Amino acid sequence: MKKVFVKTISVGVSALFLSSIALTGCGNSADTPSASSQASTKPATSAAPAGPLTISWMVPQLTEENSYGQKYLEEKFNIKIKPYMIAAADYAQKQQVTLGGGDIPDVMMVLDPVSLQKYASQGLLAEVPVDTIAKTMPKYKAALDKDAPQAWFYSLFSGKNYGVTTFYPSGRFNAKAEWRTDLLKKAGIDKIPATIDEMTVAFEALKKIGVYGISSGAPGNQWFGLFKQIFPAYGVTPPQWMLKDGKVVSGAVQPEVKAALTTLADWYKKGYVDPDFVTGKDYKEKFIAGKLAYYDYGGALDTDESNASSMISLAKKTNPEAKVEIAPLPKGPGGQGDWAWGAAGNIIAFGKQLEKQPEKMKKIMEILEVVNMSDQGFTDLGLGKQGTDWDFKDAAKKQEGGIKLLAPNDNLDKRYGMGLGDGASFNPFTRQFAAEITDKWNPVVVEKSQQFNMPKVDLFGKPDVMPSSSKYWADLLKLKNETFISIVSGAKPVSAFDDFVKQWNTQGGEQLAKEANEMYAQVKK
Incomplete structure (x- = not known):
């Protein structure tokens, strides 16, 4: 924004x-x-x-x-x-x-x-x-x-x-792109891919050692998460609202989407994409197990081996030689970025x-x-009792040295059951603390979150704020997910995107775009 x-x-x-x-x-x-x-x-x-x-x-x-x-x-x-x-x-x-x-x-x-x-x-x-x-x-x-x-x-x-x-x-921060660089090395790739073209080369090499290159979160539950770092490389983040030539338009129906779908469909046809991307089944587990090399929903502390819940710690339980590295968001003809709320x-x-x-x-x-x-x-509510539920990693540095959750109360499900937060920004009852508070208590997290941070935020924060969203939005999301999945998996040709655009507009997309432009014009006054 x-x-x-x-x-x-x-x-x-x-x-x-x-x-x-x-x-x-x-x-x-x-x-x-x-x-x-x-x-x-x-x-x-x-x-x-x-x-x-x-x-x-x-x-x-x-x-x-x-x-x-x-x-x-x-x-x-x-x-x-x-x-x-x-x-x-x-x-x-x-x-x-x-x-x-x-x-x-x-x-x-x-x-x-x-x-x-x-x-x-x-x-x-x-x-x-x-x-x-x-x-x-x-x-x-x-x-x-x-x-x-x-x-x-x-x-x-x-x-x-x-x-x-x-x-x-x-x-304020996008999720982190993560690579199992031990798998890249095994496939003969010494440099972390930084572009769409370099990802394609890496995926081909990974295929030869029986590892899928990429998958995606379950679109039914996370409709925003479908290959959410690939589309921004082509200049769009569907279905966010964006400004284009002075007008508010939906990212779902822009021609750049068709270009991204063309690449994704080609990747799938060549065997680079995990077929379970349709449901997102065992997405994280496959990355941890070394069956998938690229993960698009990582966290800032996933390379912290002192954190028992981090990706690297979990991966090393399966393979002591595992290596996880945070990487630049892939760059393509439209730039780079990732969905952020x-x-x-x-x-x-x-x-x-x-x-x-x-x-x-x-x-x-x-x-x-x-x-x-x-x-x-x-x-009191985010961390709990010091010495029992949490403590400073370094007593002398206090917050500057970071916070650690203490066993057995470091398990998040257990903490939520206790009505405690996750130690970062969340707690079950009042939900989220203000950034000015969380930043003070988690400066290490903030510093790492700023790495490779290129957030793509909807013009209105969330795309379903229009007056007619309750009437059209659910069906439009269903149409988008089904069409994009069908195109990527090869069930439909890439040309089906053109029919999708027409359906999107006639099934409420045009009305929502009208309301989006009216809302934007109103707040600009």
């Missing part, structure tokens, strides 16, 4: 929201679909509770009931939490079923803008005026405005704000019933402000 646009949108979005979002509440019950259209001039009030507030809390993490994290929040903020324990893989579906059945939690994490639009249109969510956020969460809002101005698009529906977007500090994450939304319980909404906002914007919140 160009710096001029970031500056413009930061000012434009704030002005737009502060002027257009009124302090309105709803007097209808939470299970009435038409409640969103029945606004009163003031939110209803209720008597102060006699004891701790009980807050029902839904997040995509399998935390244990009465976990450390739950008790920490309850004791620190004088509340009682009723947790919904849902695995991340099942979250979207189970959230939809739960809300559809009339069970509306007080606070919930909504994964994407299109889901928020759907829930808001059904009258399930409470409106959250931006000036209320500014008064109750001043540090949090200031950090969003500074680092992730696109966040205000995520929680927008029909001119009103319906949540607080989470931070996503790691979204930007510093805005998901959305924390509130059940419709909280419009009648403003004290509860305020309490939740205060928790988000205190935890996500403070060093203590990071150490």
